[in-house]
Amino acid sequence: MISAMSLRGLRKNFGQKWAVDDLELEVRQGCMFGLVGPNGAGKTTTLSMATGLLRPDAGTASVLDHDVWSDPVRAKELMGVLPDGLRLFDRLSGGELLRYVGLIRRVPLPDIEARSAELLAALGLADDRDTLVVEYSAGMTKKIGLACALIHAPRLLILDEPFEAVDPVSGETIRSILRDFVRGGGTVVLSSHVMELVESLCDELAVVAQGRVLAAGTLDDVRAGSTLQQRFLELVGFQAGAEGGLAWLQSSSDSN
């Protein structure tokens, strides 16, 4: 198996807490891979360490056989990253931002112009090419962030919540872009809270909680005959709330 992303013994500590605790993950090349887990499971921390944004306390992260921390230049050339809470140079317009990122990525200017036009059109941002990013909505900001991750034609895309705040039409466009990317031999690693989305889009996934992998493999391996939603709830130990919880909410509505 050719590995697109390999995380070995990855650990990160914040104060008393292990946000990521001896995490192991193997993503094969050409795979659409989903990373799911409850709030605070360690997904963003893991992806930040895997992309060279946050230094691990222990363990290794490599992409396409390049260690992210000892060979960062080559590793980062191969990756397109959409981080969580991405801060963009938002006093640039969408078009300017893409040109800036393309130049930083050493894409020839004519290619930047051609790719920018295609990306902006595909993502429904063509009319806002000259609008400052600070004026973009949350969904538009997510989409321009994705365009920035794609402009240098990476081999591996690592996307933290790429569908968050994105409308259904744009969501479908993004799915189609990602599917084509994988069909062309690329690899996608994305995090999401939406099980139906992961189920319909991903070939393989990992469920993480408390900084560890609870289950990983193909969709069928992880689902084990159930729906992903059901299996996820079982794995993370969901229990329906105790009866009578938040009773004050009910009594307050009765009194009105």
Ligand SMILES: Nc1ncnc2c1ncn2[C@@H]1O[C@H](COP(=O)(O)OP(=O)(O)OP(=O)(O)O)[C@@H](O)[C@H]1O
């Ligand atoms: N910079 C930080 N300082 C202190 N604690 C942090 C920091 N970043 C993350 N944590 C903690 O690490 C744990 C994992 O957080 P992380 O953001 O990786 O989770 P997540 O799975 O991405 O969550 P969500 O689904 O809510 O985005 C959480 O308990 C969080 O409070």
